[in-house]
Amino acid sequence: MVEYPVSEEKIVRYLLGELSEDEQVEIEGRAFEDQRVLQEILTIEQELIDDYVSGDIPEEKRRAFQTHFLASAERRKKVAFAKALATVVNESPAPAVEVSPSPSWRTKLAAFFTRPMIAYSFAAASFLLFVVGSLLVVDRIRLGSELAQLRNVQESQIAQNRQLEKDLADERLRNQELMANRGTSPQETPTPEIRRESPQQPTTPSSPVVVALSLLPGISRSGSSVPQLSITKDVSLVRLQVGIDPQETYKRYRVELRTEKGQQVLTQGNLTPRGRSIPISLKADALTKGRYELTVKGITDSGTIEDVGFYYFDVVKK
Amino acid sequence: MDAHQEADLLMDSAENPSSPTSRKWTLTPEAFDNLLKTFDPNRDNAAQKYLDCRANLVRFFEWRGCPFPEDHADETFNRVARKIADGEEIQKLAGYVMGVARLLVLEIIKSLSKQREALGEYQKTYDEVADVPDTEIRIDCLQKCLGQLSSDNRELIIQYYQGDKREKIENRRKLGERLGVAINTLRMRAQRLRERLQGCVEECVNAA
Structure with missing residues (x-):
C-alpha cells in the first residue's frame, strides 16, 4: 500500500514557503491528484495554525509563518478563528465531568446500592x-x-x-x-x-454467483484487521456493503475504489445509503489479487464533496 | 495603500507585465461558455469540474503565500479563456490551468518584491489581527454557531481541541475510543466540523 507520500515535516515546510520550486510543484501535483494528500495538507495547516496560536512553534518557524503563511486575508481569518476557538473551548467545561453540590436522596440511595x-x-x-x-x-x-x-x-x-x-x-x-x-x-x-400436477418450473438462466463483503468504518489500512474477500472462479459479481458512521448525515455519497498502486477500479456517484450502509456491486473480474482502498465521500446539499472515510480490504483469488 | 488598492495594482501588473499599455482583456459570457465546454461538453459536469479546479487554484495561491488567492484564481481562468478564444487547442485543461497559475505566481512574487523594494521593506511581516479585529464579536459568533451544532458534534469539537498539547493528545485518543473510530477518521471529522464552524462564524461576523 502506498502510504502518504509526503511527510508531515515536509508539508509544514511547504506551508511556510521553505521548499524549493521543484519540491513545491511535486507536493502540489500530489495534492491535486490524491485527495488523501490534500486532506493531509489541510489538516496539518489547521494544526500549524493551532500551534502558532498556542505558542508551540519555534521562533524561526514563527517568522516564516508571519512573513509567508499569513500573506492572505483568508489565512489571517483562519488564525483569528483558531484564537476564538481556543478561547471558547478552553473556557468550556470538560465534557462528561459532572459534580453535584450536595447529595440528594437519589444520590444517597445510589450510594446505598454501591456499598460492596x-x-x-x-x-x-x-x-x-x-x-x-x-x-x-x-x-x-x-x-x-x-x-x-x-x-x-x-x-x-x-x-x-x-x-x-x-x-x-x-x-x-x-x-x-x-x-x-x-x-x-x-x-x-x-x-x-x-390430478394435481406440480407446476412445471420455468427454465431460468443460471443465476450469477455473488460474493459479499461488509466493510466497517474505522478499520485501519495496516494490521490484521483488514477484511478479506475470497473470489473463486465461479464468482461473477461482488457486492460490497459499506457501513457509514451514524454521525454522517449526508443524503448522497460517492465512492472510489483504487488498487494498492492507486489505479482507479470504480467510481460511483449519487449513491443513496440504505440504512447505515451503502451497497455497491461490481463485476468480480474487475478485481485482481491484492489490497484495495475504498474512499467514501459525502455530497452536501450544495454539491460540495467531502471525504468521509477510507476502507481497506484484501482480495484473494481462488 | 489598502488591501484593495494593493490587489488592483498586483492584478494590473500581473495582467501583462511585458506590455503594460496593452488593452485589458475582459471575460465575456461567450468566452466563459467556451472555457466550460473545454472542461466538459456536458454543462453540469463542466460546472462541477470548473468549481473543483477553482477551489484547487485558490488553495494553490494561498499555499504559495499570494495575498489574494480568489482574485488570482479568477485571473488564471481569464488568461486560459483568452487563450481558448484566441483559438488555442488545449488537450489537458487541468494541467494547462495549473501551468498558467504557476506563471502567474512568478509574476506576483516579482511584483511584490518590486513593491517592497520601492517601500524599502526587506520582508513584510503580516499581523493576523490587523485586518481581523473583531475578537469579541468572533467569540460571540462562535458560541452561537457552536449552539447550532448537534450535541454530539459540539462535544466532539470541544473535546478534540480542549487542553494543552499532551492533554489534547490524550483527549483525542479517548474520544476516538469512545466513538469507535480511528484517529485519522476523527482528525478528518474534526477538520470538516471546524471548517463548517468557521464558515458559520464568518457569516455571523459579516452580518454583525
Missing part, C-alpha cells in the same frame, strides 16, 4: 435475572417464529383445498354441459379425476 456487599448481591441477582430473562426472550422468539411458520403452512393448505374444490366444481359443470349436449345423463359418466 449490597452491590455484589444486586449484581449477582441482576445477572441471574438477565440470563433467565434472555432465555425466556429467546424461547419466546423461537416459539413465535415456529407458530408463524405453522400458520403459513396451514393457510397455504386451506388455499390449495379451496382451489381444488373450485376446479372440481368447474369440471362437474362442464361435464354436465357436455352430457346435456350429447343427450346423455350426467350420472352415466364417471366424475373426472382431478
